[in-house]
Amino acid sequence: MTKIISLLTDFGVEDHYVGVVKGRILKELEKPINVNFIDITHNIPPQDVKKAALSLYFSYRYFPEGTIFLIIVDPGVGTERKAIVVKTKNFTFVGPDNGVFSLIYKKNPDFTAFEIIKEKVLKPPYSSTFHGRDLFAPAVAYILNEMPWEEFLKPLPKESLKRLKFPYPEKTSKGYRLSVWYVDQFGNLITNLHKDMVVGVSFKVLVNKKEVPLVKSYGYAKKGELIALFGSEGLLEIAIREGPAFEILLNPEIEIILE
Amino acid sequence: MTKIISLLTDFGVEDHYVGVVKGRILKELEKPINVNFIDITHNIPPQDVKKAALSLYFSYRYFPEGTIFLIIVDPGVGTERKAIVVKTKNFTFVGPDNGVFSLIYKKNPDFTAFEIIKEKVLKPPYSSTFHGRDLFAPAVAYILNEMPWEEFLKPLPKESLKRLKFPYPEKTSKGYRLSVWYVDQFGNLITNLHKDMVVGVSFKVLVNKKEVPLVKSYGYAKKGELIALFGSEGLLEIAIREGPAFEILLNPEIEIILE
Amino acid sequence: MTKIISLLTDFGVEDHYVGVVKGRILKELEKPINVNFIDITHNIPPQDVKKAALSLYFSYRYFPEGTIFLIIVDPGVGTERKAIVVKTKNFTFVGPDNGVFSLIYKKNPDFTAFEIIKEKVLKPPYSSTFHGRDLFAPAVAYILNEMPWEEFLKPLPKESLKRLKFPYPEKTSKGYRLSVWYVDQFGNLITNLHKDMVVGVSFKVLVNKKEVPLVKSYGYAKKGELIALFGSEGLLEIAIREGPAFEILLNPEIEIILE
Numbered sequence: 001m002t003k004i005i006s007l008l009t010d011f012g013v014e015d016h017y018v019g020v021v022k023g024r025i026l027k028e029l030e031k032p033i034n035v036n037f038i039d040i041t042h043n044i045p046p047q048d049v050k051k052a053a054l055s056l057y058f059s060y061r062y063f064p065e066g067t068i069f070l071i072i073v074d075p076g077v078g079t080e081r082k083a084i085v086v087k088t089k090n091f092t093f094v095g096p097d098n099g100v101f102s103l104i105y106k107k108n109p110d111f112t113a114f115e116i117i118k119e120k121v122l123k124p125p126y127s128s129t130f131h132g133r134d135l136f137a138p139a140v141a142y143i144l145n146e147m148p149w150e151e152f153l154k155p156l157p158k159e160s161l162k163r164l165k166f167p168y169p170e171k172t173s174k175g176y177r178l179s180v181w182y183v184d185q186f187g188n189l190i191t192n193l194h195k196d197m198v199v200g201v202s203f204k205v206l207v208n209k210k211e212v213p214l215v216k217s218y219g220y221a222k223k224g225e226l227i228a229l230f231g232s233e234g235l236l237e238i239a240i241r242e243g244p245a246f247e248i249l250l251n252p253e254i255e256i257i258l259e
Numbered sequence: 260m261t262k263i264i265s266l267l268t269d270f271g272v273e274d275h276y277v278g279v280v281k282g283r284i285l286k287e288l289e290k291p292i293n294v295n296f297i298d299i300t301h302n303i304p305p306q307d308v309k310k311a312a313l314s315l316y317f318s319y320r321y322f323p324e325g326t327i328f329l330i331i332v333d334p335g336v337g338t339e340r341k342a343i344v345v346k347t348k349n350f351t352f353v354g355p356d357n358g359v360f361s362l363i364y365k366k367n368p369d370f371t372a373f374e375i376i377k378e379k380v381l382k383p384p385y386s387s388t389f390h391g392r393d394l395f396a397p398a399v400a401y402i403l404n405e406m407p408w409e410e411f412l413k414p415l416p417k418e419s420l421k422r423l424k425f426p427y428p429e430k431t432s433k434g435y436r437l438s439v440w441y442v443d444q445f446g447n448l449i450t451n452l453h454k455d456m457v458v459g460v461s462f463k464v465l466v467n468k469k470e471v472p473l474v475k476s477y478g479y480a481k482k483g484e485l486i487a488l489f490g491s492e493g494l495l496e497i498a499i500r501e502g503p504a505f506e507i508l509l510n511p512e513i514e515i516i517l518e
Numbered sequence: 519m520t521k522i523i524s525l526l527t528d529f530g531v532e533d534h535y536v537g538v539v540k541g542r543i544l545k546e547l548e549k550p551i552n553v554n555f556i557d558i559t560h561n562i563p564p565q566d567v568k569k570a571a572l573s574l575y576f577s578y579r580y581f582p583e584g585t586i587f588l589i590i591v592d593p594g595v596g597t598e599r600k601a602i603v604v605k606t607k608n609f610t611f612v613g614p615d616n617g618v619f620s621l622i623y624k625k626n627p628d629f630t631a632f633e634i635i636k637e638k639v640l641k642p643p644y645s646s647t648f649h650g651r652d653l654f655a656p657a658v659a660y661i662l663n664e665m666p667w668e669e670f671l672k673p674l675p676k677e678s679l680k681r682l683k684f685p686y687p688e689k690t691s692k693g694y695r696l697s698v699w700y701v702d703q704f705g706n707l708i709t710n711l712h713k714d715m716v717v718g719v720s721f722k723v724l725v726n727k728k729e730v731p732l733v734k735s736y737g738y739a740k741k742g743e744l745i746a747l748f749g750s751e752g753l754l755e756i757a758i759r760e761g762p763a764f765e766i767l768l769n770p771e772i773e774i775i776l777e
Contacts, residue, residue: 002293004285006278013272013531014703016577019524019558023581026522026554034293034520034552036285040278046704059275062392063282078735128735130750133580185273186305217337217387232389261552263544265537272531293552295544299537318534321651322541444532445564476596476646491648 002034003144006063008056009072009132010044018042021072021132028141035144038063047075049100050164054182054190057103058233060091070140071095078128083116083135084161085143085153094140096131097156099164106166113161114153121152169193175203175256178236186239191254193236202259207238207252261293262403263326267315268391269303270331277301280331280391287400294403297322306334308359309423313441313449316362317492319350329399330354337387342375342394343420344402344412353399355390356415358423365425372420373412380411428452434462434515437495445498450513452495461518466497466511520552521662522585526574527650528562529590536560539590539650546659553662556581565593567618568682572700572708575621576751578609588658589613596646601634601653602679603661603671612658614649615674617682624684631679632671639670687711693721693774696754704757709772711754720777725756725770 005025011017022037029035040059044052052073060069067090074081074096082097088108093101097115105111116139126134142152169176169192178191205212205228213221214228221227221241231237238254264284270276281296288294299318303311311332319328326349333340333355341356347367352360356374364370375398385393401411428435428451437450464471464487472480473487480486480500490496497513523543529535540555547553558577562570570591578587585608592599592614600615606626611619615633623629634657644652660670687694687710696709723730723746731739732746739745739759749755756772 001291004282006282008275008278012703013557013559014561016526016558016573019526019556020577020580022556023522023524023577023585026556027580027582029582032519035554036294036296037554037556038278038281038285038296039272040275041272043273055275059279059282062279062286064286064288067282076737079737081737125752127750127752129747133750185271219335219338219340229388232386232392234384234386260550263541265541267534267537295553295555297537297540297544297555298531299534300531302532314534318538318541321538321545323545323547326541444530478594478597478599488647491645491651493643493645 002036004036004038004064004067005140006038006040006059006067006069007042007072008040008044008052008059008069009042010046010048010052011042011072011132013042017130017132020130021070021137024133024137025141025144028138028145030145033144038067044073047073049073049075049098050166051182053100053102053164053166056093056100057107058182060093060104063091065090068092068094068140068143070136071100072132072136073100074098074131077131082156083118083131083139084156085114085116085139085149087112087114092143094136094143097162099162101161102164103166105158105161105163111158113156113158114149115156117152117154167192169197169256172255175258178254178256180238180252180254181235188231189238189252189254190231190233191236191238193256195230195234195236198256198258204257204259205236205238206255206257209253209255212238261295263295263297263323264399265297265299265318265322265326265328266301266331267299267303267311267318267328268301268331269305269307269311270301270391272301276389276391279389280329280396283392283396284400284403287397287404289404292403297326303332306332308332308334308357309425310441312359312361312423312425315352315359316366317441319363322350324349327351327353327399327402329395330359331391331395332359333357333390336390341415342377342390342398343415344373344375344398344408346371346373351402353395353402356421358421360420361423362425364417364420364422370417372415372417373408374415376411376413426451428456428515431514434517437513437515439497439511439513440494447490448497448511448513449490449492450495450497452515454489454493454495457515457517463516463518464495464497465514465516468512471497520554522554522556522582523658524556524558524577524581524585524587525560525590526558526562526570526577526587527560527590528564528566528570529560529650531560535648535650538648539588539655542651542655543659543662546656546663548663551662556585562591565591567591567593567616569700571618571620571682571684574611574618575625576700578622581609583608586610586612586658586661588654589618590650590654591618592616592649595649600674601636601649601657602674603632603634603657603667605630605632610661612654612661615680617680619679620682621684623676623679623681629676631674631676632667633674635670635672685710687715687774690773693776696772696774698756698770698772699753706749707756707770707772708749708751709754709756711774713748713752713754716774716776722775722777723754723756724773724775727771727773730756 086093182190345352441449602615604611700708
């Protein structure tokens with residue numbers, strides 16, 4: 001039986017930090033378990049909890065049932081912020097209570113949450129700066145070891161959990177004003193408009209007051225052309241074929257005009 | 260039994276795209292199979308099909324029999340380009356029909372090719388921009404599930420396949436004029452001259468008309484010195500010890516003079 | 519049974535080199551073995567043996583017993599430098615004899631060392647520039663295959679091994695003058711002062727003659743503030759919260775003043 005551990009951090013891939021977290025998880029296993037580590041990314045900008053929350057949201061549904069997600073984007077490491085485990089019907093999430101699971105809570109309202117009891121997991125000598133290695137990795141291993149959860153976790157009221165806001169498009173007299181939720185590495189701007197919000201209606205997309213063609217995929221755009229398209233998560237994206245849209249569009253005003 | 264899936268994309272490692280493809284492959288498995296994902300690279304320059312073809316060519320022979328290669332460098336995603344599966348004696352290749360397998364065809368003339376029947380693989384809602392997740396990942400999973408190939412694949416005539424040209428060195432009156440096939444991240448210029456073409460003959464290497472010493476390995480060069488050597492694939496490389504040759508040699512003229 | 523292979527190289531992740539090393543290890547296996555490759559990092563600056571030695575030192579203890587570490591940072595590839603296998607009580611290390619294992623020797627004085635007999639491992643045609651693929655990968659596979667070590671290894675006297683110096687803090691009249699051992703990707707400066715050297719004593723930290731507050735973790739620092747803290751390995755770090763300390767501190771003079 002193989003267990004899938006999916007990792008999302010801001011540790012980068014220059015140093016040894018990610019490898020050490022994986023090593024520590026394996027080191028704490030009490031019996032032979034095949035673990036398949038799947039990296040979502042380790043290149044979240046340092047301490048960008050919001051981007052991590054979106055990256056997780058764009059990913060988690062595509063993993064098999066039973067996947068454990070370990071998310072370490074943790075500006076508050078070593079302070080009093082809680083370390084938590086969140087359980088949904090299909091998945092388990094482990095990470096800091098800083099809002100990184102906000103969209104998981106929203107989409108899986110029947111979730112349950114637990115606090116990791118630090119005194120039960122941290123083994124001296126432990127570090128105040130590397131909870132990935134000393135707190136979260138052992139907690140993941142305890143889950144894999146099927147240690148009874150009450151031995152290292154305690155239930156947490158949902159209302160106490162930190163949540164970040166991901167606002168929907170703002171209604172205007174003529175349509176919607178959009179926000180950019182996520183800029184991917186190709187410079188594509190992923191907005192907060194889901195295609196379900198404009199299903200069956202006729203509309204056009206304005207960027208900085210100018211209409212931009214809505215195409216089916218990048219392959220249909222001319223090189224250098226500014227385009228709009230519904231991306232892989234159903235969200236409207238603004239892109240430039242073979243170029244970074246974000247460089248041209250520093251603070252773009254993106255509008256939907258219903259027709 | 261562990262299955263090896265080797266991945267080569269231009270998705271980069273900043274976003275979640277690679278992780279999602281792997282997650283989706285695992286999610287579509289119908290029975291427990293150990294999958295060992297081996298990344299060749301995800302940093303092919305965006306849409307550089309030629310570099311991907313070479314990267315695959317430099318790699319595939321070193322993998323164990325039975326490896327499935329998933330190559331997604333796909334400028335035509337969402338357009339009418341075909342998605343294909345290529346079978347050679349030892350390996351299976353999955354990716355777009357855009358020439359990325361050109362060198363596989365050349366070196367394995369007994370290959371067979373199949374088109375992925377999109378209607379059998381794409382499950383709604385699917386994306387026009389992320390076939391890695393919605394088309395190629397499930398196709399790989401179907402192969403792992405040992406689904407009969409005729410249920411999602413149809414034979415494709417070899418002549419219909421797109422092929423890229425990788426020209427051999429050009430014969431000159433005094434020897435050969437070489438092309439640079441691949442610039443690696445250290446700035447080494449990998450040319451199209453294989454050592455088998457000059458076996459048993461005496462020759463010298465000219466770069467921009469000046470002779471460059473041919474050494475056995477980087478360790479024999481002086482720091483900063485321009486050198487030529489036969490690299491790990493038997494191809495002549497132009498390099499600078501501890502420096503990027505490509506910065507100094509923007510459009511180098513590289514010649515072999517037979518003696 | 520899963521075997522853990524942990525990799526640390528300067529190959530980068532742009533090209534195919536790392537994938538090829540992993541593929542080759544798997545290709546040389548004689549029976550089905552589950553191999554779990556854990557990357558420490560592949561972004562050691564080219565040929566920076568000292569940084570690789572520290573990266574390994576900061577990592578290896580967190581891996582499970584039986585882990586094989588393959589370290590390829592190898593400026594001397596293709597020259598006469600030896601390829602070695604080092605055995606400690608819990609781990610096996612494979613790599614070049616260039617000092618990259620210096621700190622392993624120091625912390626595990628009961629280690630034993632072996633030279634890889636090149637003629638027994640290199641199979642023609644092999645490359646002089648890519649021993650990762652042609653020498654080290656097969657050697658790792660032979661270990662996994664449980665080939666008797668005397669068939670491809672010969673004992674090496676410990677005194678013959680190359681060692682790098684990692685000096686301790688320099689004693690001054692008022693305390694210690696520190697050196698920077700490692701700059702991580704966030705620009706944190708990791709010094710050579712371990713907290714055990716100042717246990718129970720009162721001291722202050724000076725950077726370029728100015729006192730810097732000693733905090734418990736990054737979370738306690740103000741944004742942009744220069745701080746000192748004991749990092750995850752117990753070593754004193756100089757850091758700027760959410761900023762790269764190394765840019766501000768090109769050649770910092772770091773002192774400990776005992777009080």
